[in-house]
Amino acid sequence: MIFPSTIAGSLPKPSWLAEPDKLWPQWRLQGADLAAGKLDATLLAIKLQEDAGIDIVGDGEQSRQHFVHGFLEFVDGIDFSKKVEMGIRGDRYKAMVPVVRGELKLKGRVHQLEARHARAHTKRKLKITLPGPMTISDTVADAHYGDKIKMAFAIADLLNKEARALEADGVDVIQFDEPAFNVFMSEVAGWGIEALARAIDGLKCTTAVHICYGYGIKANIDWKNSLGGEWKQYEEIFPALAKSCIGQVSVECINSRVPLKLLSLLTGKDILVGVIDVANDAIETPEQIAQVIGEVMKFVPKEHIVASTNCGMAPMHRNIAAAKLTALGTGAALARKKFA
Numbered sequence: 001m002i003f004p005s006t007i008a009g010s011l012p013k014p015s016w017l018a019e020p021d022k023l024w025p026q027w028r029l030q031g032a033d034l035a036a037g038k039l040d041a042t043l044l045a046i047k048l049q050e051d052a053g054i055d056i057v058g059d060g061e062q063s064r065q066h067f068v069h070g071f072l073e074f075v076d077g078i079d080f081s082k083k084v085e086m087g088i089r090g091d092r093y094k095a096m097v098p099v100v101r102g103e104l105k106l107k108g109r110v111h112q113l114e115a116r117h118a119r120a121h122t123k124r125k126l127k128i129t130l131p132g133p134m135t136i137s138d139t140v141a142d143a144h145y146g147d148k149i150k151m152a153f154a155i156a157d158l159l160n161k162e163a164r165a166l167e168a169d170g171v172d173v174i175q176f177d178e179p180a181f182n183v184f185m186s187e188v189a190g191w192g193i194e195a196l197a198r199a200i201d202g203l204k205c206t207t208a209v210h211i212c213y214g215y216g217i218k219a220n221i222d223w224k225n226s227l228g229g230e231w232k233q234y235e236e237i238f239p240a241l242a243k244s245c246i247g248q249v250s251v252e253c254i255n256s257r258v259p260l261k262l263l264s265l266l267t268g269k270d271i272l273v274g275v276i277d278v279a280n281d282a283i284e285t286p287e288q289i290a291q292v293i294g295e296v297m298k299f300v301p302k303e304h305i306v307a308s309t310n311c312g313m314a315p316m317h318r319n320i321a322a323a324k325l326t327a328l329g330t331g332a333a334l335a336r337k338k339f340a
């Protein structure tokens with residue numbers, strides 16, 4: 001089937017589980033109730049995607065407070081008790097980040113519960129996302145390794161361990177989120193992709209990397225407005241990604257100023273084409289979505305096109321996200337009819 005649909009990763013959480021409309025929501029449940037609530041919300045997220053006609057479904061990241069810290073909570077050697085303020089993503093914005101104080105080790109499984117729960121309740125292909133090694137190393141303060149690259153490879157080893165276990169849980173697609181890939185362009189080709197290769201080493205399932213210009217939060221919107229008419233940042237990293245062993249690359253396309261012709265630099269890769277804008281509340285029409293896919297077909301063979309969202313939808317209003325999911329499923333179906 002051409003143009004299968006999927007989501008970049010996160011979906012809004014129900015308001016009984018966490019504060020709505022926030023990127024860093026506080027949980028509204030505790031202890032055993034929270035653990036059960038996360039799995040209930042995972043089921044809802046899957047049902048919502050199935051009903052919207054999404055082909056490769058995810059857990060909607062319902063079990064994590066935030067896409068990076070959801071992983072770090074399960075890592076020993078990180079001190080969450082005294083976070084420090086640090087400029088991240090090339091100082092685009094300040095964040096309170098935890099401190100690495102010793103050798104990094106996994107405490108145990110990270111996403112086993114939600115992955116197995118999701119696997120048990122859907123027959124569709126299942127995708128689980130993990131933060132990428134470069135992005136994680138840009139979201140912690142190092143007081144142990146003294147070398148960002150060394151730390152990133154230590155992180156990649158931990159990610160690989162969890163990724164292999166997720167594959168054994170029956171996960172079909174493992175995606176690494178690397179928003180840092182469009183910040184440190186020269187480092188991506190230098191070591192970022194190598195660290196990513198370490199994270200996917202030995203996997204037989206489909207692997208993906210999501211690179212992006214960030215959520216629709218103010219700091220990102222301001223930054224995007226400063227980038228000019230054409231975003232050519234990817235010109236530097238796409239040729240290196242094309243040579244890498246990653247299977248799929250997720251790129252924002254609708255309402256983005258990334259020139260679509262840059263996608264032709266990703267020879268041989270499946271492209272997760274962002275056809276849903278997560279930075280505004282307007283619901284895309286199926287025709288709009290089919291049109292973006294048609295434009296991308298000028299540069300990417302159609303059997304390599306997957307319809308997706310530009311980025312995670314975690315901070316969006318739930319009703320808007322649900323309507324956008326339906327648009328995604330319907331738009332991909334229309335494109336299938338139009339371009340078969």
Ligand code: ZN
Pocket residue numbers: 008179210211212213214215310311312
């Ligand atoms: Zn993103």
